[in-house]
Amino acid sequence: MFNLPMVVEVSLNLASIAKPALHAAKYPHSAINGLFLCDRNDSTSINVVDCIPLFHSALSLVPMLEIAFYQIESYCIRQGLRICGYYQANENINDNT
Secondary structure (H helix, E strand, O other): OOOOOOOOEEEEOHHHHHHHHHHHHHOOOOOEEEEEEEEOOOOOEEEEEEEEEEEOOOOOOHHHHHHHHHHHHHHHHHHOEEEEEEEEEOOOOOOOO
């Protein structure tokens, strides 16, 4: 768990910005989601270093999402990273829920 002060500096590298945009561009007709990964440090900043796109179909597949989280968590432990964010885009551009 993050024990950070109220004001935190967040930085994102090019891959962590480009991957969600490319994921959405490749599947404009589908709902998409994914996770952001950051360095494992306890400083006053969050350095987002990568993004893992997850699904581009029905986002309500809880068992698949749970397995994906376990696999990504295992990857993060080996690489010295942690999950620090989640992104989601709806399949309809006018759907703001």
